[in-house]
Amino acid sequence: MTDQLIDQSVVDQTNEANRKALDADYAHLGEHLARRGIDIDAVLKKVSAYTVAVPSWGVGTGGTRFAKFPGTGEPRDIFDKLEDCSVINQLTRATPNVSLHIPWDKADPNRLKQAASRFGLGFDAMNSNTFSDAPGQQNSYRFGSLANYAKETRQQAIEHNLECIEIGKTIGSKALTVWIGDGSNFPGQVNFTRVFEYYLDAMKAIYADLPSDWKLFTEHKMYEPAFYSTVVQDWGTNYLIATELGDKAQCLVDLGHHAPNVNIEMIVARLIQFKKLGGFHFNDSKYGDDDLDTGSIDPYRLFLVFNELVDAELRQADGFEPAHMLDQSHNVTDPIESLIRSANEVRRAYALALLVDRKALEGYQQSDDALMASETLKVAFRTDVEPILAKARLDANGAIDPIAAYRKAGYRQRVAAVRPAVAAGGGGIV
Amino acid sequence: MTDQLIDQSVVDQTNEANRKALDADYAHLGEHLARRGIDIDAVLKKVSAYTVAVPSWGVGTGGTRFAKFPGTGEPRDIFDKLEDCSVINQLTRATPNVSLHIPWDKADPNRLKQAASRFGLGFDAMNSNTFSDAPGQQNSYRFGSLANYAKETRQQAIEHNLECIEIGKTIGSKALTVWIGDGSNFPGQVNFTRVFEYYLDAMKAIYADLPSDWKLFTEHKMYEPAFYSTVVQDWGTNYLIATELGDKAQCLVDLGHHAPNVNIEMIVARLIQFKKLGGFHFNDSKYGDDDLDTGSIDPYRLFLVFNELVDAELRQADGFEPAHMLDQSHNVTDPIESLIRSANEVRRAYALALLVDRKALEGYQQSDDALMASETLKVAFRTDVEPILAKARLDANGAIDPIAAYRKAGYRQRVAAVRPAVAAGGGGIV
Amino acid sequence: MTDQLIDQSVVDQTNEANRKALDADYAHLGEHLARRGIDIDAVLKKVSAYTVAVPSWGVGTGGTRFAKFPGTGEPRDIFDKLEDCSVINQLTRATPNVSLHIPWDKADPNRLKQAASRFGLGFDAMNSNTFSDAPGQQNSYRFGSLANYAKETRQQAIEHNLECIEIGKTIGSKALTVWIGDGSNFPGQVNFTRVFEYYLDAMKAIYADLPSDWKLFTEHKMYEPAFYSTVVQDWGTNYLIATELGDKAQCLVDLGHHAPNVNIEMIVARLIQFKKLGGFHFNDSKYGDDDLDTGSIDPYRLFLVFNELVDAELRQADGFEPAHMLDQSHNVTDPIESLIRSANEVRRAYALALLVDRKALEGYQQSDDALMASETLKVAFRTDVEPILAKARLDANGAIDPIAAYRKAGYRQRVAAVRPAVAAGGGGIV
């Protein structure tokens, strides 16, 4: 039995208030889906089994270069963060794993394991950080890390990644995610080819030390923090990396890391086809890497990504085993609430994609029936699957309405009483 | 006689080394331009008279939400900043005015005036800051300032702007620039109309207290720090504001604050035509509000903006008197160097625009000769006017090669010995 | 009694097959909405009363500069087009009005009226065309129309618009929509200010002849067919036009005519606030002015637009009376089918926006509860309102499943037997 930081009776109480309506909605949705040839319980089962990792850093309030406005009860360290993560999982029953960021979450690995297991949590991919300087660090990453012109800086970045693997081995992680901010702000600042060679060499050194049952995820991003060129700027470069490194290397897709208008679901399909889809960092965006809550801006795009994933799952695509994680910056909401709803949104997209009539779809595709093909997706998308999601939570002792339960339980106020207030920051950067 | 922080003999020495080449280049360019019907000395005179303000905050190293990597000798306060600004002006002779940001630059106004006049510097527009919380501030701007739903927060933001005017009156400023980060991160978070009404009401309160010989500049920006909607999101809204407020209110155009692909020079033309162009924040960008050095990414776009400005200048457009300022974030360069070259780039764009054969251009326009019309601009643009810029600096006791002179003078090392090192920052915000 | 080109018994037959399921779905949705405090019948009533105009040119197959692939049974003239439009309305009961394009639809006005009234159709806004040359036209619009440098060309374009008004007066239209392609392909080709002055003068001449009970809609577009600058490039310029002209002039928003990432719903809110929202051209897009079927790419964005419209409707915003029209290019679908489903999608967005709990929303906005505010919109959006839409159609003798009924009725095959095949086109333009 694991510890629960939200009093289960509060959860039960809010569930009681919603149960009757849920039962009616679920029953009717079941009838409705049956008419469409879909077994709601089969969908429920799949949805219940679907989980998404939460990032440790996601439970702290984020900010921009202009300012940071902390909330109350900000976590002080990884142990506070794990407590917050446990709350998310208790209410959603969808986020049993936490992804750590080193050095932010550096701590005695045994204490980490203990703290996590107390709440029944496990650890997802390890994340290295060579995009900012840690206090006391020998060589600065101002001009790059794994792709820095200076050999000693590259070596330092390599060793940091190896250290992340070591920590991960102890706590049961099975993957390393490498995202770097390396690039340039001005034409001419770096030689594109040279720094990519540096990067590849460095990654090969890291890959060489990767345990045989681990995966190495590399993440592309168009820009920011580099504003003219970024070393791993798109999926094309990411694919080159994964190919150069080997079978354990795969590409990570962060939904917010692409050029305007790019068709992301198609990139996902290509990576699946060529066995290089490592996984996702889920979030949503309207402009750049806005890191907003998943599904909050363009829910149909999220659905279309999951449409590819379910398609690959159903045809058992070779090498298809993507890792799913949320990666968001919560600037104006309680991070726990944002992660709760985002976990739900990811599950929603998965559930909706399961409703697609794939046989009909294929028939329309083969007969060039563009209208009915697209309507087939829309019919699935506009189904309200909240009853399925709610039931999946309820059946696992989570909350029908997790935000309401969270608020009622007063968790934020409770930790705010213990965790000291953090001063608002910002200034100097315009 | 004003103080000079760069030993003039160093400047003279580097000038001596370049003078002969400059003379030859200037002489030949003069001949070449004479063939095109242009009097080089007339251009030189105009260029020499052209100045651009530097922002006090620009002399500190900038950063991103991911990290900040400070340089050496970072200015500790506004007085250090004024010293750095004086160096820029001494070498370029193009930046006699400094724009302050309150509360960052808050200090005894008399000391400010004294410090500036020591170097022969003046003060440009005052900038208020309601996009981040100052220590001890009563109401947080997390959810907005002038457009906050809470009346007391709006009032606090109004008063801050009034205080900026007061300070500005003392030190000889003649304009207030208002940029706010107000907006929302999620659909539904704010009612677009309601918060714009709040904003307009607040601005009217500020405008009411504006001295009669001042201008009020409002600055639009598409996004960041708000990632779904921004209250003053584009020039359309900015124009509405300036119109609602009155004749002293005009629009400020920051080159990096527009949607991808937008034709900025056309916006400039529209604002000139409707007498609402207040001025510019110059910088350059490839992706979003990258705040890179002016002219470093798309120098032709900068030229096209100046093509509109020179056109308006020559036809003496009614109400045309724009304020020019640099506004950049220097993350990977010495800020003084970036501002030196950027001041130069702005002057270059102005000089190039002066070379446009406007009579020929008008003729081609009237005869639908698209090819020769566009070539007329290109002929001007591809002229190398560096001899004119260099001579303008030289004639005013600046440096032919200001970067070289700056480096040779060892200013950065000198201040680094006095100003304490600043720790690298970042982390926590992904 | 009006003529019906689809045998009503076919419609009835398909309705019969779906009626029981519809009844069950509608009943349950009613219960569900009642729990949320919403009266489904009130929503049904509003939705039933909501209509959207179809463009005459929309029933022909569209294409790109690369090729045009006509379908079978392409309409030969406006009378064929009116027949096709009548089919759309018969099945959807949502599109009683047709918008004409002159000179494409030029015909004896009396015959036009007669043809339309045979099907119970009316006429929406008149559309002028000065973006292409009509056979035998005196002056070419290659270099512009209302903003051409040549006075006689501008005059010709003015007269064409006046002619459109004349035709419209005869057939009962009450609005003129002016969209021009005027602009430039190269920097320097036109003087931005000069051509905008020409444009404004020309529009004033047209406005002067506008009947007192008419509206004049101007439509902005960022680019295409002009690829460097467009005279009416955005809502800012569009607003200036409407303001310069007078109260009868308002802005038309085509969803596909904006820069990447632009927040369109916010533009809609601004235009409503300043009493200048004339109406919409609905479609969807992923890249540029793709003119895809409404709601097919980003249905949440469409919902957010309607969220503004319903908000204005409910608070009875002054001057709020927007015209709604579809404007799409159907390249790979049967145009009738695309218009049927698009009419449905527009109604869907309206219905969903009606479900927003506006009181709760306002409360969350006032208390800075960004998460619950955005969830309030999402709760409305994810409701499956298809039963309401279907019932609205059914109650008005339309089809529960209009695409199925249309296909079953064999209309396309029937007209294909009469209307001659059109050769595929394209080539020469790369």
Next chain:
Amino acid sequence: MTDQLIDQSVVDQTNEANRKALDADYAHLGEHLARRGIDIDAVLKKVSAYTVAVPSWGVGTGGTRFAKFPGTGEPRDIFDKLEDCSVINQLTRATPNVSLHIPWDKADPNRLKQAASRFGLGFDAMNSNTFSDAPGQQNSYRFGSLANYAKETRQQAIEHNLECIEIGKTIGSKALTVWIGDGSNFPGQVNFTRVFEYYLDAMKAIYADLPSDWKLFTEHKMYEPAFYSTVVQDWGTNYLIATELGDKAQCLVDLGHHAPNVNIEMIVARLIQFKKLGGFHFNDSKYGDDDLDTGSIDPYRLFLVFNELVDAELRQADGFEPAHMLDQSHNVTDPIESLIRSANEVRRAYALALLVDRKALEGYQQSDDALMASETLKVAFRTDVEPILAKARLDANGAIDPIAAYRKAGYRQRVAAVRPAVAAGGGGIV
């Protein structure tokens, strides 16, 4: 001795008028460059040897889906086109090769060879066309060609490409360029993976028949004519294709075929590094695939692309032998004039890139001197190399001012007297 359609005495006459100024400018530029350590004659030699192919279809007036406004003297067939191309080469001496488009340019291969050799012209890459239907074609490409769901359509498209190879073999071409418009307009319309498999299979069939000394170029494009997904949407997919096919397959980069803000020069560097850069379609754009004259919108971007090319040339990068071609749509200019100046612009970018002080650049890169590194590029870029370009033309009997010579020779008027006027087109596609 080849035929010349421009009277050489006209060329000589205009050259005479400009020669003295050119001599002075060239002499001074030589001195100036010598000071920078650059031998102007060595640059002249390289520039003189640099050529770029022109597309046969480029000499006809282009258009948009909205309208086409033909000029006078439009070429009637490939033989007229070859005459126009000869004029471009005569005046620029930079475009000795013409690229054909089949079936548009289909003709007796021997006549083609004869017609070209008459003017000393050769043939560049062959271009197949499966994005529009040719008259009498069995299967339509409406729903795709090489990636069509129907096998017989794919086979037809394969055979068309094989035919292009056959024609090319006869006339001396050594490359086939394949650009397809295949994709989809709606989510669901096609299965991304399926159609890419179809495409790859079809391309393998074509590749199998490619002569051993030929190259196969595939061209990616983000969108248009397909508006939701495009099969070969970006360089990542293009790279996969080239890798799947084999060593003779390489990627073609059209400057206008990318998402907004994408760093194209970096893509060029990646393709060079991985030996897959096949060549270029040069043009310029502000919004989408605007196909404007090369260098007319963002000349610095063009320079940055050539900076990569010259870098690869100088370090003799393995497998680096890119094909250079113009690919533009001339809607508002005389196509011959646009191609003349565009050929010049490409040469200009090459000349400017040759001026980069690469040793200094590398030093700045290694010492993280971002400012001086970027200034090193800017110093090269702002040099006015027109004297070098003009002298390269003059020395080869071309024109110092080719546009002026062309106009003076009255070529357009001459052919307009012979070639019948073409009616303006457009309409029906909105």
